[in-house]
Amino acid sequence: MLGQIVLKKFPKSLLLGNNWGVGIYGSSWNASRHFHKSCPCERFHEIDPKGEWRDEEGRARKKREFLVGKGLDDLYGIKTGFKDLRQEIGKWKNEWKEKLTDDSQLHLVHGDRDLVFNFKNKESLEQWTTLADSDHEQGFSKCQLTTSPAGKALFQGFISTTVPKDGRVKKAGYANMKCDRKMKSFYRESYYDWSAYTHLVMRVRGDGRSYILNLSVAGYFDITWNDIYHYVLFTRGGPYWQFVKIPFSKFVFASKGRVQDIQEEVPLHEIASVGISVGNIEGPFCLEIDYIGLEVDAMHTEEHAYEQYEMPKGIPNS
Amino acid sequence: MFHKILRNACAVSCSHIGNYTFCPVAKRVQYLWPSLVLSSSQPSHYPRVSLSTFSKPEVAKSPQEEKQLEVSKGAEKDPTKDNQEGTQTTSKGHEETSQNTEDEEDSGEATRKRKEKYRQKYTVNSAVITKTFFDDMKRKNKETFLASIDVFIMRDKYLRGHVEFIYAALKNMKEFGVHRDLDAYKKLLNVFPKGKMVARNIWQVEFVHYPKQQYCAVDLLEQMEDFGVMGDSEVEEILANIFGPTSWPSRKHWRMMYWMPKFKNLSPWRLPDPLPFDSLELVKLAIQRITSVDPATQITIYQAKDLDDASDDTWIVSGQSPDQQSLIGAHAADRPIYVEGAFRVWLRDQCINYFILRAEPKVRVREERDEDDVGELRHVYQEDYSGTVMVKPLVHEQEDGTILAVCATGTSSRDSVVSWIRFLQDTNPRLGTDISVVFTLKSPVGPTDTLDPTSLSQSDQEALLSEDMGKGLFGGTLGYDSNNADLSQWGIGRLSDSRFINWPHHFNPKFGQQAEPTERLSDPPEQRTSRLGSSEGNENKKVS
Numbered sequence: 001m002l003g004q005i006v007l008k009k010f011p012k013s014l015l016l017g018n019n020w021g022v023g024i025y026g027s028s029w030n031a032s033r034h035f036h037k038s039c040p041c042e043r044f045h046e047i048d049p050k051g052e053w054r055d056e057e058g059r060a061r062k063k064r065e066f067l068v069g070k071g072l073d074d075l076y077g078i079k080t081g082f083k084d085l086r087q088e089i090g091k092w093k094n095e096w097k098e099k100l101t102d103d104s105q106l107h108l109v110h111g112d113r114d115l116v117f118n119f120k121n122k123e124s125l126e127q128w129t130t131l132a133d134s135d136h137e138q139g140f141s142k143c144q145l146t147t148s149p150a151g152k153a154l155f156q157g158f159i160s161t162t163v164p165k166d167g168r169v170k171k172a173g174y175a176n177m178k179c180d181r182k183m184k185s186f187y188r189e190s191y192y193d194w195s196a197y198t199h200l201v202m203r204v205r206g207d208g209r210s211y212i213l214n215l216s217v218a219g220y221f222d223i224t225w226n227d228i229y230h231y232v233l234f235t236r237g238g239p240y241w242q243f244v245k246i247p248f249s250k251f252v253f254a255s256k257g258r259v260q261d262i263q264e265e266v267p268l269h270e271i272a273s274v275g276i277s278v279g280n281i282e283g284p285f286c287l288e289i290d291y292i293g294l295e296v297d298a299m300h301t302e303e304h305a306y307e308q309y310e311m312p313k314g315i316p317n318s
Numbered sequence: 319m320f321h322k323i324l325r326n327a328c329a330v331s332c333s334h335i336g337n338y339t340f341c342p343v344a345k346r347v348q349y350l351w352p353s354l355v356l357s358s359s360q361p362s363h364y365p366r367v368s369l370s371t372f373s374k375p376e377v378a379k380s381p382q383e384e385k386q387l388e389v390s391k392g393a394e395k396d397p398t399k400d401n402q403e404g405t406q407t408t409s410k411g412h413e414e415t416s417q418n419t420e421d422e423e424d425s426g427e428a429t430r431k432r433k434e435k436y437r438q439k440y441t442v443n444s445a446v447i448t449k450t451f452f453d454d455m456k457r458k459n460k461e462t463f464l465a466s467i468d469v470f471i472m473r474d475k476y477l478r479g480h481v482e483f484i485y486a487a488l489k490n491m492k493e494f495g496v497h498r499d500l501d502a503y504k505k506l507l508n509v510f511p512k513g514k515m516v517a518r519n520i521w522q523v524e525f526v527h528y529p530k531q532q533y534c535a536v537d538l539l540e541q542m543e544d545f546g547v548m549g550d551s552e553v554e555e556i557l558a559n560i561f562g563p564t565s566w567p568s569r570k571h572w573r574m575m576y577w578m579p580k581f582k583n584l585s586p587w588r589l590p591d592p593l594p595f596d597s598l599e600l601v602k603l604a605i606q607r608i609t610s611v612d613p614a615t616q617i618t619i620y621q622a623k624d625l626d627d628a629s630d631d632t633w634i635v636s637g638q639s640p641d642q643q644s645l646i647g648a649h650a651a652d653r654p655i656y657v658e659g660a661f662r663v664w665l666r667d668q669c670i671n672y673f674i675l676r677a678e679p680k681v682r683v684r685e686e687r688d689e690d691d692v693g694e695l696r697h698v699y700q701e702d703y704s705g706t707v708m709v710k711p712l713v714h715e716q717e718d719g720t721i722l723a724v725c726a727t728g729t730s731s732r733d734s735v736v737s738w739i740r741f742l743q744d745t746n747p748r749l750g751t752d753i754s755v756v757f758t759l760k761s762p763v764g765p766t767d768t769l770d771p772t773s774l775s776q777s778d779q780e781a782l783l784s785e786d787m788g789k790g791l792f793g794g795t796l797g798y799d800s801n802n803a804d805l806s807q808w809g810i811g812r813l814s815d816s817r818f819i820n821w822p823h824h825f826n827p828k829f830g831q832q833a834e835p836t837e838r839l840s841d842p843p844e845q846r847t848s849r850l851g852s853s854e855g856n857e858n859k860k861v862s
Contacts, residue, residue, distance in 0.1 A: 149762040150718040156765065161815065171544075205764065208607065208664035210585070234585040237663035238608030239674050239721050239763045240713065259577055281667045283816045286765060306580070 046222035051256075053136050091185035105196040110298035113201060116192070117179065117274070117292040119153035132157065132175040133279075139164060139172030141279070148288045152205075156286035159279055174279030178214070181273055192271040194248075198297045202244045203290035206235020211287060214275035215251060217267055226255045229266050233276070235287065245295060249302040261311075265304040442479035444486055451483065452490040460502065463487075463494040467505050480509050481534045488541050498545050498592075500553075506538060507556050516562035523564045535560070535567035539574060546591075548578045589665055597819045601635045601726045604663050604670045608724050609637040611713045616640075622727075622737040632728030634738045638745070641712050642722045645677070646746045646753070653678055654754040655722060657739065658761035660730050668817045671730040673738070674763065675723040675755075680715055718762040730820050732757065767821075 048054035104114075118124060125145055133139030143157030161173040184190040200213070215229040229251035236242050248266045252259055274292065278285050441447065451466045470483050487506055496502035510531060517527040526532055535557065542549065549571055557568045587607045594600055602617065609615035617637045622628040649655065659673030687694060714721045723742060727734035735757070743749050759766055 148764060149760070150764075154765070207662050208604075232581070232584055234587065236587060236607060236610065237604070238611075238672075238724065239661065239676070239716075239719075240608070240611045241716060259573075261573070281664070281816055283664070283667075283669050283818070284662065284767075285664075286662070288764060 046225050049218070049225050051226065088185045088187075095185055105193070108196050108296045110296055113293055113295045114197075115291050115293040117289075119289055119291060120151065122147055125153055127180045128153075128177050129180065130155070130157075130175065130177045133172050137164065137166075138169050139174070141173055141175050143175035143177070145177050150288065153289045154286065155276065155289065156284070158284045159282055161280070161282040173282065174277060175285070176214075176275055176277040178216075178275035179273050189272070191269065194268040194271055194294055196296060197268065197294035198247060198249075198300045199295040200246045200248065201293045201295045202233070202246075203241055204233070204235060204244060205239075205241050205288040205290075206233075206237060207286050208235055208237025209278060209281065209285050209287075210234050212277040213246070213251075214277060215266060216272040216275065217270055218272045219270065228254055228275075230254055230259075241290065245297075247297075247300050247302065247305075249300070250305045252306065263304065263306045263308060440474050440478050442482055444479075444482035447479055447482050448486040448490070452486060452493070455494075458494045460494065460496050460499060463491070463496050463502055464505055467509060471509060477509065477511060481530055484509060484534050484538060488538060491541070497541070498547055500542075500547055500549070503538065503542055503547065503549075504553060504556065507535065507553065507560070510535065510560040512559045515560060515565075517564055523562075526566065528561075532561060532566045535565075536570050539567060539570050543574055543578070546578075546582075548582070549574060593666055593668060597728065598633055598635070600665060600668055600819055601670055601728075604665055604672065605635050605637045605724060605726055607665070608663060608672065609639070612639045612641060614639045614641065618741075620738070620741045622734055625737050625740055628733060628737040628740075630727075630729050630731055630733040630737065632731075632734050634725055634727045634734060634741065636723060636725040636738055636741065638723040638742070639714075642714055643746055645712070645714065645720060646722055646748055649677060649748070649753055651748075651752045654756045655749070656761070657735055657755060657757045658759075658763065658766065659735065660767050661761075661764055662767060667815055668819055669821070670726055670819045671767065671821055672724055672726040673730075673735050674721055674761075675725075675739075675742070676719040676721055676761070676763065679717055679719050680711075682711075721763075726820060728820055 048059065108114075125147070128145055130143050130145045132141040132143045134141055140160040140162050141158060142160075143155065145153060145155050148154035155177050157175050159173045159175060161171070163169050163172045182190040182192060211233045213231045213233050217227045217229065218225045219227070231246055231251045233244060233246075248268060251266050253263050254260060276287065276289075278287070438446070451470060455462050455466070467487065470480070471477065484506055491497040491502060494502075515528040515531055517523045539549075554568070554571055554575070557565070557571050561567050587610065589603065594603075598619070602619070605617055609617070615637050616639065617635060620634040620636065621632075622634060623631045646655070655675060655677050657673060658676055660671035661674070663670050663672055725735070725738045727738065739750060739755055743751075749755060
């Protein structure tokens with residue numbers, strides 16, 4: 001077999017964009033167990049964190065306004081910035097105090113569980129945003145995040161796999177909920193630091209569908225803007241609550257939905273946001289979430305579940 | 319290196335002498351290109367698979383010979399008699415005879431017709447290819463699909479339009495029911511010529527040698543992945559033969575072979591692949607899945623017609639464990655037990671409705687005391703303990719209710735659920751007699767779908783209508799348009815892939831408003847009808 005001559009096992013990615021010919025098409029993100037997508041590919045750099053959903057008009061307008069030249073009021077938002085200065089300095093001081101006195105992760109032992117998101121009331125839902133393909137004119141799915149009759153978060157909606165006939169979209173049907181970025185003082189984006197923990201725990205009541213958990217690790221550089229670690233959450237369905245404990249070592253590294261060749265363990269000290277996605281199968285969906293938390297399990301010694309292979313020479317882009 | 323692979327791989331009894339080989343089929347000697355790496359499943363010198371024993375058709379033939387060839391081809395491939403090729407033969411024959419008579423009169427006309435025929439025959443126009451090879455087929459099944467591919471390969475030595483053909487085939491696979499069939503994908507891959515497109519230097523590798531074909535193969539593999547079809551070593555060989563091991567399709571295939579096995583069996587609740595078609599079997603799987611929290615659950619199948627006063631003739635799959643029976647036995651007589659539904663559970667892409675029997679939650683009093691209050695200091699040796707052991711709560715006792723039983727019926731109607739309660743009285747005599755059973759639409763367990771508003775009482779229907787309608791996304795507790803009692807209000811189209819097994823609307827002609835059942839294109843043709851009601855031969859039996 002050829003496979004024995006050439007090292008044959010490689011993790012998956014499709015790094016080329018499908019830009020063949022006139023009918024350039026980008027399939028919408030298929031949030032299934034395969035999670036792949038072929039997108040209008042920005043080869044050299046990512047222009048905007050929102051990627052193909054960037055607001056082109058807004059960007060052009062900003063550029064124009066910048067070049068026009070305005071008074072100090074509007075230029076760089078200096079005036080409005082000064083108003084916020086006092087507040088932000090206060091926040092910054094608090095941050096330093098916390099940093100120097102924080103010992104929450106020092107005394108964690110085996111079996112400790114901590115909550116990150118506790119969906120006990122309506123206010124807890126405010127830091128989450130929902131998205132469906134209909135929001136980007138890539139499909140007709142709908143979704144909403146509300147409070148369930150039991151008082152927990154309820155992520156429900158309808159996935160429609162009808163492909164809009166615009167020549168661009170190849171596959172349709174996804175919905176997603178994502179938590180907002182953690183922010184520091186001076187409107188800086190911050191990260192969740194989960195380095196002391198080994199497992200992600202959740203108490204959910206699903207409808208039997210599989211959902212995808214996403215841990216976004218978007219960083220400063222544009223190649224990391226779409227880096228997400230995925231794991232498939234299988235729900236039992238039924239009236240019984242389900243307790244899920246997922247080791248971070250099992251999360252799969254992907255970018256824009258494409259699983260990458262070079263896999264690494266989750267960088268737990270720089271988690272940007274958490275999300276849950278669903279898609280691919282037409283019909284209504286409903287997921288009730290009690291909490292999302294973290295656990296320390298000292299017996300779990302696996303660092304990363306996916307073995308790597310050495311690539312042979314001559315294979316590009318690997 | 320490749321010579322050795324060639325010789326080791328070739329299973330057919332071709333005799334090799336250096337770079338020449340003798341083919342017993344075509345009865346001639348052929349030169350063997352040394353850089354060709356060929357699959358073991360084919361004669362070594364054939365550049366591509368050709369399952370027919372006919373020689374390739376030549377362009378410059380007299381009309382009579384051509385007609386004979388096509389007729390003989392049509393006769394050879396019996397299953398494809400229905401298809402375009404058959405009709406083409408007769409029309410061509412007609413054209414040819416007319417052409418012969420008019421030949422002398424209008425040679426310009428004849429030339430035009432001949433050119434038109436040539437263009438049609440070797441067209442690269444994807445619309446024509448789709449129509450010719452797939453849309454016009456009367457019977458669409460695996461056999462005709464594979465025959466279509468054969469016909470395409472046979473008609474043109476140079477395989478003009480093969481990329482367009484493959485794309486058309488990929489689009490039509492679902493209609494032919496072969497979208498999950500590895501053989502069909504292999505055959506389709508074999509349309510590509512072998513050896514010709516293998517990159518021979520680093521420049522060709524880097525600049526995607528034959529990009530159109532490589533992208534096409536990648537799309538083919540992508541479709542395989544979408545439908546969960548895993549390739550095997552033969553696909554790897556075929557791809558290596560066509561594009562070489564450094565190509566994008568080969569690499570994509572390697573990636574699929576790495577990741578798909580890892581993801582295939584991740585679900586803790588394993589489902590058979592493919593899922594059984596019979597509704598009752600599916601519902602049994604669903605109830606087993608739901609009740610897997612308690613391994614002692616017993617699943618029983620009842621037939622509504624066994625009761626005297628049941629109007630619905632349907633099966634009922636009920637799941638209850640001894641723990642739940644004892645909970646009913648210990649239930650306070652003054653509190654009612656609620657029957658709630660219909661909730662949804664998904665098995666892959668099939669949606670099933672189920673109902674539950676639920677009691678009010680058991681409130682566990684937690685002592686709130688201030689640990690830091692010095693006046694209330696307690697010492698462990700001076701504590702008064704009650705002496706009783708705290709009983710661990712059962713898995714059925716949840717904070718939003720105690721689940722006492724679960725069921726799913728064929729029609730998900732009020733009647734069938736009432737019949738279920740009657741059957742449950744066999745093992746739970748207190749139900750309905752001591753303890754009152756209340757049927758409700760709303761539930762704290764989750765959003766419900768009111769699928770059978772016609773079976774509700776007038777007051778209940780009015781209550782339903784008066785709730786916030788249009789605000790919620792779909793029916794039940796979130797708003798329901800009872801005037802539009804079908805699934806299309808939720809966007810479920812006529813030809814949806816998902817199946818809604820025991821949802822009354824749209825699938826059960828009894829509920830009348832939408833008489834047309836939804837078919838799935840991927841269902842076998844003989845089973846494309848609504849599948850509800852009783853399943854013959856299923857008596858009351860206990861399934862563990």
